[in-house]
Amino acid sequence: MEKHYSGFATILGRPNVGKSTLLNALLGRKISVVTPTAQTTRNRILGIYDDESCQIVFQDTPGFLVPRDAMHEFMVDEVRRALEGTDVVLFMVDAAQGIGKREQELCAFVNVACGPQTENAGIPIFLIANKMDLVHPSEVQTCLEEIRSLPFERSVELITLSALHQTGVSDVLQAVKSALPEGPKYYDPDVLTDRTERFLVEELIREQAFLRVKEEIPHAIAVHVEEMLDAPDRKKVSISANLIVERESQRGILIGKGGSMVKAIGQDARKQIEELLGRPVFLELRVKVVEKWRKEQRALKELGYHRR
Ligand SMILES: Nc1nc2c(ncn2[C@@H]2O[C@H](COP(=O)(O)OP(=O)(O)OP(=O)(O)O)[C@@H](O)[C@H]2O)c(=O)[nH]1
Ligand SMILES: [Mg+2]
Incomplete structure (x- = not known):
């Protein structure tokens, strides 16, 4: 019998970078809501991709922030829990906005959550540069160099994307597929999300x-x-x-x-x-x-x- 691969792939990033847009593009269905307002997503939401050879449980997460109230604390907790037991991390940045303090903090957070003593030690991390459609061609190189400079404690692979225009989405899918461990289907193939x-x-x-x-x-x-x-x-x-x-x-x-x-x-x-x-x-x-x-x-x- 052919081998089957499965696992969890968690999409992380500060608010508004396009995480939910990517989740929907990956599944070809609207699971997660999208608006121009930062902090749209408040819960961890699973979107399940399924084909003959693999099942990928993508997790959309709330944008990473510094909590100012109990709602925010819940949101950060959702991010933390999404990282528990994940098989792949998709660290998304807004290429047009570049790297800011929040990305640095999230990078440090991921370094700890995927550190050598953790259950996430060694899991693949993909750095997703989204909104490439907004980057002027003459700026692309500098922009990607800046994104690559994020201080991850292991090597990460960079993927460029425009989730809105759906360019690069299949690259993300391929990258995750090839990084998954062998495993069974966790969900019935007809199930699209864990949400009611x-x-x-x-x-x-x-x-x-x-x-x-x-x-x-x-x-x-x-x-x-x-x-x-x-x-x-x-x-x-x-x-x-x-x-x-x-x-x-x-x-x-x-x-x-x-x-x-x-x-x-x-x-x-x-x-x-x-x-x-x-x-x-x-x-x-x-x-x-x-x-x-x-x-x-x-x-x-x-x-x-x-x-x-
Ligand atoms: N130009 C452009 N806009 C994008 C792209 N991807 C997402 N957007 C827009 O960016 C805004 C935020 O997108 P979301 O998918 O809601 O971002 P998010 O990271 O889920 O945001 P939070 O849930 O607030 O953390 C929306 O207006 C999207 O249409 C892209 O590739 N290019
Ligand atoms: Mg969202």
């Missing part, structure tokens, strides 16, 4: 809200699906969800003039959800205030930001 439909629905609603508000407001938004009911003939799904913010003023913004904002969010989220579920959706959205939910463990837990 309910979670994906909440994310799609949050994505639409993020796309419409600016500055600090996106970070104060969470989404909670209260009810998701299939019609008896399974032809339609009724979803009732809350958009949660921290303050009355934010609630006003999300509701918008005469309810126009929440209506627009609902309309676009509904289209996305229908695509996900493959059937018509009735979506009822309300905007609720939960003061300081980002700082309180109980609220975080209720909103799904806790260890699973």
Whole structure:
């Protein structure tokens, strides 16, 4: 029988470098939400690639940051746990932005997490230079030299990519495939993610809200699906969800003039959800205030930001 390879490949990087865009491009399906706002992803999300000879469990992670509240601490914890038992690390940087303090910190973090005394000792690390489409051809060499200068404590292979334009995605796939250990399928070949439909629905609603508000407001938004009911003939799904913010003023913004904002969010989220579920959706959205939910463990837990 032919050999089968499998394992976990963890995508890491500071916020906004394009991790979730890469996950979706690798799978050819939208699993993880993407917005121009940094700190869009808050949970570790698995996306499972499967073919005859291998199964790769890609992990999208929240952008690496210095925590300022309990929400951030959860996010960094998700990154830490994603590294536990991973087989490959995909360290992503935004080539157009170059190397900053955050990359240096993340590099140090990876050096420790994959150090010689750890269970990750010796696992392959790929350095992924994303957003190459934004780098002027005359700058490419200098840009890649800077990225290569990151002080990893082992040799790393550099791969250039534009996740948005899907160039270089197959190189990432090939590199991971060739780095995987022999092993069985961990998931049924039909399974695409470890996440429930309910979670994906909440994310799609949050994505639409993020796309419409600016500055600090996106970070104060969470989404909670209260009810998701299939019609008896399974032809339609009724979803009732809350958009949660921290303050009355934010609630006003999300509701918008005469309810126009929440209506627009609902309309676009509904289209996305229908695509996900493959059937018509009735979506009822309300905007609720939960003061300081980002700082309180109980609220975080209720909103799904806790260890699973
Ligand atoms: N020009 C360009 N933009 C990209 C590329 N990849 C991603 N983007 C854009 O960069 C922004 C952030 O992308 P995400 O995939 O959400 O980034 P992320 O690393 O998952 O961000 P967080 O979840 O916040 O950590 C979005 O507006 C993407 O469309 C790329 O290759 N080129
Ligand atoms: Mg993301």
